[in-house]
Amino acid sequence: MSLVDRHGLWxxxxxxxxxxxxxxxxxxxxxxVRLSFADQHGILRGKSVIGxxxxxxxxxxxxxxxxxxAKDTAHRTxxxxxxxxxxxxxxxxEGAADVVMVADPTTFRVLPWAPKTGWVLCDLYFADGRPVPxxxxxxxxxxxxxxxxxxxxxxxxxxxxxxxxxxLDPRLRPTDSGQPGEPPEVALLTQGYQYLxxxxxxxxxxxxxxxxxxxxxxxLKLRSIELEYGPSQCEFTFHPGIGLxxxxxxxxxxxxxxxxxxxxxxxxSFMCRPRIPNVMSSGWHLHQSLRDRQSGANAxxxxxxxxxxxxxxxxxxxxxxAHARAAAAFATPTLNGYKRFRxxxxxxxxxxxxxxxxxxMVRTLGMAGDPATRLxxxxxxxxxxxxxxxxxxxxxxxxxLKRKLDPGPSADTPYEADAELLPKSLGxxxxxxRADACFxxxxxxxxxxYYARIKEAEVARFQAEVTEWEQREYFxxx
Numbered sequence: 001m002s003l004v005d006r007h008g009l010w011x012x013x014x015x016x017x018x019x020x021x022x023x024x025x026x027x028x029x030x031x032x033v034r035l036s037f038a039d040q041h042g043i044l045r046g047k048s049v050i051g052x053x054x055x056x057x058x059x060x061x062x063x064x065x066x067x068x069x070a071k072d073t074a075h076r077t078x079x080x081x082x083x084x085x086x087x088x089x090x091x092x093x094e095g096a097a098d099v100v101m102v103a104d105p106t107t108f109r110v111l112p113w114a115p116k117t118g119w120v121l122c123d124l125y126f127a128d129g130r131p132v133p134x135x136x137x138x139x140x141x142x143x144x145x146x147x148x149x150x151x152x153x154x155x156x157x158x159x160x161x162x163x164x165x166x167x168l169d170p171r172l173r174p175t176d177s178g179q180p181g182e183p184p185e186v187a188l189l190t191q192g193y194q195y196l197x198x199x200x201x202x203x204x205x206x207x208x209x210x211x212x213x214x215x216x217x218x219x220l221k222l223r224s225i226e227l228e229y230g231p232s233q234c235e236f237t238f239h240p241g242i243g244l245x246x247x248x249x250x251x252x253x254x255x256x257x258x259x260x261x262x263x264x265x266x267x268x269s270f271m272c273r274p275r276i277p278n279v280m281s282s283g284w285h286l287h288q289s290l291r292d293r294q295s296g297a298n299a300x301x302x303x304x305x306x307x308x309x310x311x312x313x314x315x316x317x318x319x320x321x322a323h324a325r326a327a328a329a330f331a332t333p334t335l336n337g338y339k340r341f342r343x344x345x346x347x348x349x350x351x352x353x354x355x356x357x358x359x360x361m362v363r364t365l366g367m368a369g370d371p372a373t374r375l376x377x378x379x380x381x382x383x384x385x386x387x388x389x390x391x392x393x394x395x396x397x398x399x400x401l402k403r404k405l406d407p408g409p410s411a412d413t414p415y416e417a418d419a420e421l422l423p424k425s426l427g428x429x430x431x432x433x434r435a436d437a438c439f440x441x442x443x444x445x446x447x448x449x450y451y452a453r454i455k456e457a458e459v460a461r462f463q464a465e466v467t468e469w470e471q472r473e474y475f476x477x478x
Contacts, residue, residue, distance in 0.1 A: 098127075158250055
């Protein structure tokens with residue numbers, strides 16, 4: 001029996017999908033299949049297997065080193081993996097031991113930009129069939145199970161900003177290598193500062209055309225393509241999806257866009273605020289609502305003409321605000337992302353909500369009876385791990401429902417409102433996360449301490465560097 005069969009790792013839908021995947025691999029004579037899992041940062045890692053072996057590997061699993069779960073964003077191993085417990089307090093993680101990638105056949109795709117190549121997302125297990133507790137896709141699935149038990153499905157729509165530049169120099173000289181290496185040299189595709197301008201859109205259209213065709217051919221539910229405010233900045237929005245789907249979409253989108261762009265001589269970046277003159281910060285606005293599992297109706301829709309939101313929506317909103325500071329560690333997980341939280345910048349700086357107001361953290365959309373009623377959380381950056389970002393929303397929202405939290409009045413002057421400020425740094429956000437009982441219970445104290453340790457290592461590396469600002473400020477003065 002295969003690993004999947006021995007431990008019952010696939011549900012009925014996955015078993016059925018696997019049969020179709022096997023047929024597709026043979027019918028299209030695929031030469032290679034990429035098996036990928038999203039690590040703690042939402043970065044895809046994995047291995048590629050020859051097409052003829054892919055069916056068996058999908059059922060038996062593919063071994064990868066557990067140290068992939070021990071790395072920060074510079075791919076530096078943070079944990080002492082060659083000590084007892086590997087720094088995780090788990091014998092299974094000692095000595096850079098293997099864990100197993102098991103494919104989720106429902107996510108299988110044929111890549112439109114790589115000939116004869118398939119792509120499938122995987123979940124991580126130990127050899128005895130137990131889920132690896134640091135696998136973020138597993139964690140999000142377990143959080144969704146809690147929501148299911150409460151009678152709801154999580155519906156999310158993606159609104160993602162990012163930059164695309166002309167690649168001038170990929171920096172591949174031996175002296176450019178490092179951990180991390182030198183960033184590429186790029187040029188703008190548009191000057192920017194002409195938000196939604198038709199002529200600027202047409203300048204970008206040759207690149208949009210390349211990205212749009214392959215993103216849609218990949219099966220992602222693209223809804224709109226927009227030219228954003230800053231130079232070389234754009235935005236893709238997607239039709240809403242249920243449960244795991246929108247998180248998988250975000251992971252696939254980022255990797256697809258970067259791969260497609262590179263093959264055509266461009267560099268795409270989901271970094272929040274690149275260090276390029278005059279660029280604007282990029283955000284990831286997460287639209288969310290709940291679907292009642294019995295009726296199929298949007299549970300956020302108000303049936304009271306005096307209110308735009310149902311009581312369920314208001315309590316969910318109250319939970320998002322109550323846990324905003326801790327959730328920022330998941331929604332904005334990089335040091336760079338906190339440079340976006342500036343007053344009067346179309347980005348939030350405090351935990352407030354408002355009706356159709358782009359200066360607040362959570363913007364409410366819809367009115368009584370509107371089936372599209374939803375909450376738009378504007379706090380996220382496009383580099384966030386989507387499984388953790390969405391899990392944080394569900395856990396915070398469920399806590400709001402449980403405690404019937406009141407979000408308070410709409411903030412019509414968002415940068416003057418008397419409300420708790422969002423963290424001003426990643427370190428501040430991680431400290432708030434460590435202290436948040438809701439997330440420690442919902443994701444497990446072990447995972448919170450693990451995640452915080454990785455992020456604190458990134459902060460420590462940054463603080464140890466002498467920046468250009470410091471050199472310019474002090475070197476001549478003192």
